[in-house]
Amino acid sequence: RLFSSASSSTLTHGDEASTHADADGVVDVNPPRGTRDFPPEDMRLRTWLFDQFREVSRLMAFEEVDFPVLESEALFIRKAGEEITQQLYNFEDKGGRRVVLRPEITPSLARLIIKQGKSVSLPLKWFTIGQCWRYERMTRGRRREHYQWNMDIFGVPKVRAEAELLQAIVLLFQRLGITSSDVGIRVSSRKVLQAVLNMYSIPEHLFTEVCVIVDKLGKLTRDEIEKELMSTGLSSEAVQGIIEVLSLKSLSKLEEVLGSGVEAVADLKKLFSFAEQYGYADWICFDASVVRGLAYYTGIVFEAFDREGKLRAICGGGRYDRLLSTFGSEDIPACGFGFGDAVIVELLKEKGLLPDMSRQIDDIVFPLDEELEGPASSIAFSLRKKGRAVDLVEDKRLKWVFKHAERINASRLMLVGNSEWERGTVRVKILSTREEFEVKAGDLE
Numbered sequence: 242r243l244f245s246s247a248s249s250s251t252l253t254h255g256d257e258a259s260t261h262a263d264a265d266g267v268v269d270v271n272p273p274r275g276t277r278d279f280p281p282e283d284m285r286l287r288t289w290l291f292d293q294f295r296e297v298s299r300l301m302a303f304e305e306v307d308f309p310v311l312e313s314e315a316l317f318i319r320k321a322g323e324e325i326t327q328q329l330y331n332f333e334d335k336g337g338r339r340v341v342l343r344p345e346i347t348p349s350l351a352r353l354i355i356k357q358g359k360s361v362s363l364p365l366k367w368f369t370i371g372q373c374w375r376y377e378r379m380t381r382g383r384r385r386e387h388y389q390w391n392m393d394i395f396g397v398p399k400v401r402a403e404a405e406l407l408q409a410i411v412l413l414f415q416r417l418g419i420t421s422s423d424v425g426i427r428v429s430s431r432k433v434l435q436a437v438l439n440m441y442s443i444p445e446h447l448f449t450e451v452c453v454i455v456d457k458l459g460k461l462t463r464d465e466i467e468k469e470l471m472s473t474g475l476s477s478e479a480v481q482g483i484i485e486v487l488s489l490k491s492l493s494k495l496e497e498v499l500g501s502g503v504e505a506v507a508d509l510k511k512l513f514s515f516a517e518q519y520g521y522a523d524w525i526c527f528d529a530s531v532v533r534g535l536a537y538y539t540g541i542v543f544e545a546f547d548r549e550g551k552l553r554a555i556c557g558g559g560r561y562d563r564l565l566s567t568f569g570s571e572d573i574p575a576c577g578f579g580f581g582d583a584v585i586v587e588l589l590k591e592k593g594l595l596p597d598m599s600r601q602i603d604d605i606v607f608p609l610d611e612e613l614e615g616p617a618s619s620i621a622f623s624l625r626k627k628g629r630a631v632d633l634v635e636d637k638r639l640k641w642v643f644k645h646a647e648r649i650n651a652s653r654l655m656l657v658g659n660s661e662w663e664r665g666t667v668r669v670k671i672l673s674t675r676e677e678f679e680v681k682a683g684d685l686e
């Protein structure tokens with residue numbers, strides 16, 4: 242907006258304003274709608290959280306990978322009516338290509354696996370922490386971006402892979418100080434729904450659509466769900482049957498309804514016995530209503546929730562054995578989860594578990610007058626080479642330096658003064674004990 246709001250025909254004083262400022266001379270300093278800046282204090286919290294994600298990935302022997310935030314739109318076009326594909330942040334680039342800011346990570350993982358083809362040896366365990374985007378009408382005022390930690394295992398068809406992923410999630414929560422009385426993980430399988438649809442001989446092509454609708458259980462009312470299910474052509478008897486099975490919370494009841502030979506029941510029994518053996522059984526519970534909203538899941542699905550029920554899902558994931566063939570490639574069994582950076586922080590705040598995010602610096606080096614700036618800088622340099630975080634302060638009064646040292650929690654203050662420097666020494670103040678030493682510059686570490 243280079244012209245005044247009054248009229249766009251006459252050039253106002255805006256023409257001498259900088260090209261960035263608008264007619265009243267001020268650029269909009271806010272980030273685009275639905276996005277966040279990370280000033281230092283927020284960035285310290287984010288870095289702390291992402292370091293936890295990374296550490297758990299390392300402990301689980303996952304390898305880090307990364308992808309462009311910009312992807313071809315074709316990678317995300319799916320017909321199942323998922324919210325995530327109805328809110329694509331998509332556009333046409335200057336080359337006329339249809340592109341998106343990715344809404345999720347999994348399709349990029351699949352793309353890279355296909356691209357690497359035979360050269361990847363299975364199983365693969367990959368992780369990434371990446372920004373994901375959605376375009377929502379701001380009427381809902383929700384964020385348009387968030388960061389997601391993704392952990393995925395390729396090439397393991399058995400539920401042991403899901404058991405590993407659940408262990409990673411439990412490990413993360415325990416590292417953050419969250420217990421199984423704060424959070425639970427609901428576990429089910431899409432094969433439960435598959436079995437129900439088979440019972441009512443519902444055609445296979447409806448499966449994905451029904452999953453996406455049923456995932457809205459808890460967000461929509463029961464009869465809104467029934468209406469949406471009926472609109473896919475399901476009989477009311479089938480709709481009732483689906484809703485009845487999905488409200489089951491016990492595996493033995495599920496077995497009664499579906500019969501014992503059903504794969505869904507076998508998978509879930511195996512997974513729960515792994516959880517016992519792995520020692521995190523108190524974190525998980527069977528809940529047939531869990532289907533997750535992504536079209537490509539084919540088996541076990543899970544989501545972590547706060548037991549007080551105040552927050553949206555903390556993380557979620559599942560098995561997706563047929564994703565690669567939707568991109569025209571040979572299928573590789575796969576499962577994974579996504580863990581967002583927003584809900585977990587809300588939970589930590591709720592539980593008073595946010596870590597202390599104040600700054601911490603090792604040493605402040607301060608020349609007591611300006612011709613000592615050279616020596617001060619060389620002292621800072623030698624300390625930094627020894628791994629000390631050093632803040633070299635100049636053009637300040639000593640009073641300010643002491644306040645600054647407190648503000649950034651410095652451990653030591655190095656004062657470079659004329660008389661000391663003539664003796665080749667520096668005055669070192671230990672700020673916690675107020676002890677003071679005179680140290681030869683060459684002996685500093």
Ligand SMILES: CC(=O)Nc1cnc2ccccc2c1
Pocket residue numbers: 344345373374375384385386387581583584
């Ligand atoms: C709580 C939150 O920020 N959710 C969020 C924010 N942005 C997204 C962007 C893409 C996909 C999912 C998203 C989810």
